[in-house]
Amino acid sequence: MNMATDAPQTAEKRAARRDLAAAYRLIAHFGLDDSIYTHISARAEANKEHFLINPYGYRFEEVTAANLVTIDLDGHVIDDPDSAGYNKAGFTIHSAIHEARPDVHCVLHTHSVAGVAISCLEEGLLPLNQWAMEFHGRTAYHDYEGIALDLAERERLVADLGDKSVMVLRNHGMLVCGRTVGEAFKRMHNLERSCQAQLAVMASGMKVRRPDDALAEHTAQQYEKWDADHDIGDRDPEWEAYLRLLARIQPDFEG
Template sequence: MSQAEWEVRKDLAAAYRLVALYGWEDLVFTHLSARVPGPEHHFLINPYGWLFDEITASSLIKVDSEGEIVDPGATNRVNPAGFTIHSAVHMAREEAGAVLHLHAADGVAVSAHEEGLLPLSQTAMLCLDHISFHDYEGVALNLDERERLVKDLGDKNMMLLRNHGTLTVGKTVAEAFTYMYFLMKASEIQVRTLGQGEPYLPSQAAIDTTSDQSKQLGMASQLTWPALLRKLERIGSDYAT
């Protein structure tokens, strides 16, 4: 494979390990994907049945836009629901270098809240302009759902999949992970805050100011991602093998 593909593989494997490290995994039932550099419209996704803390760069499965495995000799399979969701975004958004989808409890809880994400924290207010919503239609096995999901996502980089989970899109794995971190942290804060009773809300002026400041949120990945990779290296992770 090309060096460019190997670098994407390492970043995606790192994202899987970080999801496990932060406790956001759901056994083997969610998925992160990344586009393989080149004109073929191939992308990488986890082998179905592997825990996130088992994923390595070399174990990722390469599939085409129809969900067919293109790795020579690959013996693992991919989650069909993962293919439905991820292929929809990769096919519709040329700039979508990575798509992350989680079922983490706080994210699901906020997706099930009628108003979605509330401006209860600075973190949430930095996310608000990036959020979209998609109604639950059942386990994502129906390829017809792809068109509706893409329409609901529009040009946003974060999505609350109602009663289901969270999704983020980035030009790179690093950017998509940074969006997910902010969305998950905002969700965690919201769940804790609403558990205390009536929340205190900031002024609309403060919300608007923070919204303006959030336009370059994805650029935070330039600082966060190298630090996160150093974290994995310090704990001796073998993600890059």
């Protein structure tokens, strides 16, 4: 293969690793990480059967484009620059979705305090505000089965997720999927703020003004139209803004 063909593939691979490292750093920056636990994964551009994930034992603020681990859908390590390995619970969740959903490029899972709190509520996430209405009728739920070490759970997890891109892992946390890393991060950012806002409203003790389902559905469709009008092949100004933030405050994430 000639150099002219190799160049864009190399650039694509670098961008994929950069974006995933950026998502790890941003999750930490906004306080949504949980020590060395939870995960963000993205398909490796060179091979759709491989995906990238964080090296085990590293805090999210330590993840870089260079130290990401590449594994396949069977859990075999393809590339592990620091010989750190990977978290088995992360493999269970992320491999299940990458295998079942070829439309998903990135899977992002958190254990934030607000997200875990909402996951413990019987009603789950409510469409109380504009952020939350993005997810109205578009949120899946998966019952807690213990720490995700049982590979048999993968079948139930993907069945519960279906074709949705947002899932509440009951008594556990939140999970989102995206066609790009940037889309997944932005989706989680909105989901997290929805959870925080719902808890703040509940804590106020005041009478809640809840929009009706028709308005919530209308707003969700507006979000979908925005996504459709700004396809993944187009520029993503919001994600680019986040990358500029990191370039200013944590420039080593690309290393």
